[in-house]
Amino acid sequence: MEKLDEIDLKILRILQQDAKKTTKEVAEMLNLTISPVYERIKRLEKGGYIRKYVALLDKKLVNIPITAICMVSLRYHHEGFIDKFEKQIKALKEVQECYHMAGKVDFFLKINLSSLDEYHELVRLKLSKIENIGVLESYFVLKEITSSTEYVI
Missing domain, CATH: 1.10.10.10 (Winged helix-like DNA-binding domain superfamily/Winged helix DNA-binding domain)
Incomplete structure (x- = not known):
C-alpha cells in the first residue's frame, strides 16, 4: 500500500x-x-492497517478483575524450544498478551482472571506443565493507572 x-x-x-x-x-x-x-x-x-474491530470490555463488570504479569525465563533457548513455548502459550486462553523480550527475562505474559485462586490453578495445572520454563515470576496489578489501545500516529 x-x-x-x-x-x-x-x-x-x-x-x-x-x-x-x-x-x-x-x-x-x-x-x-x-x-x-x-x-x-x-x-x-x-492494506492491513485496520486488522479488526472489537468491543473493549470492562474487566471488572465481566468478573475478571485480577491482572497478573508473569515474567518467564526459559531454561533452553534453542529455536525449537522457543517455538514450542510460544505454541503452548498461544493455546492458553487466559493469556491475553505475550511478548518475547530482550533482557533479563525471556517472555512477558499478561493474564486477566477472576481470582487469585484461579491464577493458582492456572500456574499449577497449565503453566507448570510447560517443560522449558526455568523461572516464573508473578506480579499482580494493584491499580491500573493508564491503559490504551490507541497508537500515537
Whole structure:
C-alpha cells in the first residue's frame, strides 16, 4: 500500500477512538463526502492497517478483575524450544498478551482472571506443565493507572 496521507491518518485516529463511528460520521468530522471516506476505510482494511474491530470490555463488570504479569525465563533457548513455548502459550486462553523480550527475562505474559485462586490453578495445572520454563515470576496489578489501545500516529 502506498504511503498514508494526513486524511488516512485522521481516519485511523477517529476509528481508534470509536470504531462504531459510521462512514457518514467520519466523513462529517473530516468535512468530506461519504464515498471517498468509505473507499479509504476499505483500502486501509485491505492494506492491513485496520486488522479488526472489537468491543473493549470492562474487566471488572465481566468478573475478571485480577491482572497478573508473569515474567518467564526459559531454561533452553534453542529455536525449537522457543517455538514450542510460544505454541503452548498461544493455546492458553487466559493469556491475553505475550511478548518475547530482550533482557533479563525471556517472555512477558499478561493474564486477566477472576481470582487469585484461579491464577493458582492456572500456574499449577497449565503453566507448570510447560517443560522449558526455568523461572516464573508473578506480579499482580494493584491499580491500573493508564491503559490504551490507541497508537500515537
